Amino acid sequence: MRPLRVAMVCSRVRVEEKLLLEAFSGQHNLELVRFDDDQFHASLTGPDEAGGPAGILRRCDVVLLRSLSHFRQVAIARVLNSWGIVTINRAEVLEICGDKLRTTLSLSEAGVPTPASRMAFGVPAGLEAVEALGYPCVVKPVTGSWGRLVSRLNDRDAAEAVLEHKAQLGGSLHRVIYLQRHIDKPGRDLRAFVIGGRTVAVIGRRASHWVTNTARGAVAERVAITDEVDGLCRAAATAVGGGALAVDLLESAEGLLVNEVNATMEFRNSIGPTGVDIPALLVAYTVAVAESRRCA
Amino acid sequence: MTPAERPLEPACPECGARFLLPAGTVDGEILPCGDCAAELEVVTADPLLLALAPEIEEDWGE
Numbered sequence: 347m348r349p350l351r352v353a354m355v356c357s358r359v360r361v362e363e364k365l366l367l368e369a370f371s372g373q374h375n376l377e378l379v380r381f382d383d384d385q386f387h388a389s390l391t392g393p394d395e396a397g398g399p400a401g402i403l404r405r406c407d408v409v410l411l412r413s414l415s416h417f418r419q420v421a422i423a424r425v426l427n428s429w430g431i432v433t434i435n436r437a438e439v440l441e442i443c444g445d446k447l448r449t450t451l452s453l454s455e456a457g458v459p460t461p462a463s464r465m466a467f468g469v470p471a472g473l474e475a476v477e478a479l480g481y482p483c484v485v486k487p488v489t490g491s492w493g494r495l496v497s498r499l500n501d502r503d504a505a506e507a508v509l510e511h512k513a514q515l516g517g518s519l520h521r522v523i524y525l526q527r528h529i530d531k532p533g534r535d536l537r538a539f540v541i542g543g544r545t546v547a548v549i550g551r552r553a554s555h556w557v558t559n560t561a562r563g564a565v566a567e568r569v570a571i572t573d574e575v576d577g578l579c580r581a582a583a584t585a586v587g588g589g590a591l592a593v594d595l596l597e598s599a600e601g602l603l604v605n606e607v608n609a610t611m612e613f614r615n616s617i618g619p620t621g622v623d624i625p626a627l628l629v630a631y632t633v634a635v636a637e638s639r640r641c642a
Numbered sequence: 643m644t645p646a647e648r649p650l651e652p653a654c655p656e657c658g659a660r661f662l663l664p665a666g667t668v669d670g671e672i673l674p675c676g677d678c679a680a681e682l683e684v685v686t687a688d689p690l691l692l693a694l695a696p697e698i699e700e701d702w703g704e
Contacts, residue, residue, distance in 0.1 A: 358683060358695070359670035367668065382670065416701040444701075491703020519700070561703075592704060608704035
């Protein structure tokens with residue numbers, strides 16, 4: 347049987363991509379193509395030349411997307427999916443998870459508990475939306491990561507200041523105001539890794555600051571995978587379309603809430619505390635998808 | 643000098659410091675300069691070509 351052909355598209359080789367490359371190198375009968383997204387160009391209106399960048403990816407059974415840029419990743423996924431090439435994750439999943447408004451709608455439509463959220467345009471409607479949620483609440487960019495520009499609004503003064511700054515200084519993406527009720531969490535949130543419909547690891551992200559993101563210095567700790575966490579995480583993953591996902595949970599007084607779902611999981615700080623080889627599991631999932639495509 | 647300790651040439655484009663390329667370094671990897679802490683991108687490991695890593699952009703992340 348011919349080798350599996352898997353491509354990994356990335357921008358930079360961070361710790362995560364290096365661990366994935368190492369995990370792929372241990373696979374037998376697999377050809378790995380490492381593809382720099384800077385090199386990607388493709389015809390949108392007809393067949394590409396076989397030897398070109400797109401032609402290389404077209405020959406692959408599956409493409410694992412690890413670009414840093416959300417919009418670049420979505421564009422590549424859209425092109426590849428239109429050719430029938432399976433990507434991890436699918437373009438629609440990337441689009442949903444990369445847009446907090448769409449994530450919230452998807453979770454809510456699926457009945458997955460999530461913090462009360464509102465959206466608005468402009469300062470006057472934004473202030474009405476803030477006060478409808480009540481203080482404190484949190485304003486987030488609809489597209490963003492690593493806790494960037496996530497702001498807690500404790501009172502009307504703060505709300506007026508932040509919304510005015512967004513209106514005056516922000517680009518088009520900041521014209522959509524996305525608001526969430528602030529959840530008073532116990533010094534940590536939970537991050538669960540769901541790969542192929544299975545919850546494989548959960549960490550707590552503990553920080554003295556209310557933003558509990560390991561990219562912002564939160565410390566990861568192992569958390570047991572309870573039936574409740576497992577069921578909620580799998581439901582959240584299904585709600586956004588499935589694949590390989592990192593689900594963020596908040597432990598509220600009313601129970602667990604799904605805060606966000608991330609479609610390009612970062613796991614460097616989660617392997618040690620959990621003892622789970624997350625990159626190996628992501629590679630195993632990628633290989634399983636590739637095998638199903640080779641046989642298809 | 644072991645094969646894993648090839649001198650980093652050219653030096654850090656920010657501060658000029660030279661240091662040893664860690665074993666197993668691959669194209670596209672990000673390394674911090676030990677002297678000035680600038681993030682460096684290994685454009686190619688062989689031949690060695692270094693550049694300052696790009697600043698974080700608005701849509702980067704998970």
